[in-house]
Amino acid sequence: MGSNRLYGPLDDVSGDAGYASHPERVGFFTDTSVCIGCQACEVACKEWNGLPDPEADRLTLTGMSYDNTGALGASSWRHVAFIEDTVPVPHPEGLAPADGGDLISAVAAADGDGADGEGGATRWLMASDVCKHCTHAACLDVCPTGALVRTEFGTVIVQPDVCNGCAYCVSACPFGVIDRREGDGRAWKCTMCYDRLRGDLEPACATACPTDSIQFGPLDELRAIAQTRLDEVQRSGAPQARLYGEDPEDGVGGAGAFFLLLDEPEVYGLPPDPVVTTRDLPAMWRRAGLAAATLAAGVAVAFAGRRS
């Protein structure tokens, strides 16, 4: 078990998982700066994958802007977050479109350092979240049955005929993505439409997305596209824009699904700096071994005492 199996950059995830020959690693680049919150991705995902509605026919209103899905879960594999808040507006010219009235300008206003901003403007961020298909996927590593596997495309899927619902993956995911489905008992999450990939089709969400906020393709290409787009967005008045999950040096070895965000990750409900828990697994086993030896020695001491 080399260190790269648990942590750090890993060039060939599918090769590492044992595929002798395999297609390129694919992924999602979700550019939230052009998301319009239409939720077509959520609908397309549910339709294609036949996801059940656990709250069948019951409309739940969360009070979280237009977000009545709430979170990713066993039956929601895309989730559009809506962040609607009031931010200070420094000067009218702060609102002036930087590049011919694009969607970035409103956010640019949000970044103004107007300490005296009373009233302010509504800022409305939208972002479609999804399973990150991590390079080092904690869900996959901790799965005791082999139900979670790496596919030839470099993605991570659950095999429903194998999963016994132990729920270890649920606690292990640093992004809070995978969950056990009530009434079904097994864990479910985004498959990046494995069946469509096998048929040379794009995932349903990316196909349905009307603004190309969700882009699908070979991961290397997406990373290049994202870098260009980030420069463009930052130049056009949103210097706080950042990429999230694209870096192979990050805590999960880079995500197979990464994002362009216009604020800090936690504002979108994402962990700011997630680290795959298995990074520390060797240290954990060492401590457990030491503790086990302590236990055995302790019992020996207890019996070695005065023999009456």
Next chain:
Amino acid sequence: MSEPEERSDGERRRRRRGAEQEMVPEAEFRSYYGQPILKIPRWKAPHLPAYLYLGGLSGASAVMGAAAAITGRRALARGGRVTAAAAAMGGTGFLIAELGRPERFHHMLRVAKPTSPMSMGSWLLAAHSGLASAAAGSDLTGVAPGLGAAAGAASAVTGPLLATYAAVLLADTAVPAWHEAYRHLPFLFAGSAMASAGAAGLAATALGSARDRGPAARMGVLGAAIELAAAHDLEHSLGLTAEAYRLGEAGQLMRAARWLTPAGAIAAVAAPRSRAAALAAAGLLTAGALTTRWGVFKAGPASAADPKYVIASQRSTRSQS
């Protein structure tokens, strides 16, 4: 996402929100409508904490049984072996009942995955419960005493591992209260397991000879000391995450354990000379071990439910590096 930019964002927030916040730094954190970042663990009580207790009890009791057999303490050997077998079986039952698809429990032995503590633990539990059952069965029936003794000795090897692997099981998750405690939980569980087994030994020998009670009482005292030291260490080295062990249900349970376990240890000191003290020690140490396991369990979901624990630990890690 450069460092200076992060810092200036933070400063801007501080200026904007002013000084109306509480003294704790987590008031600075933003979140998505206060929603959890992580999924709340699906593991539930009593299944998981009961398994933690029974696994520890079984593991340490097996060692106690083997040591008692070697030193010629018949009653304590039988007590240890029978407890080890019964606790392993009870714990297995709780684990299976915990599954979303209990009828697929045997999928646990479909693969052996070193990266999965639950996979390693399933094999360990299978081996240990087989050995412990063979030792106990032989002891009770008198059949194949040689094989029974060998199985009992082997279960003294699987036992300590069974008692401490469960700490890795919890720690190898994204749950802040469990993961960040990975240095402490194995010792907490080892101490708690020793105290539990000592308590079982005292209960088994309370009516028997004082000679058998001595080692069980010393296991109880030593286990209690390790358990208390590890719990103290844990609560004082986790920073903000330690709050998950101090507040709410987890806090009540951990505080209860801080009274029950020392009281049990004090009773255990008198146990070799007094049957009443032996029974009191058995009860108190068992109650202390149970509340400790329950407290550790409850701290997990509490820390996953509040995004401040996730954000605080990840932000502080980054600023250190």
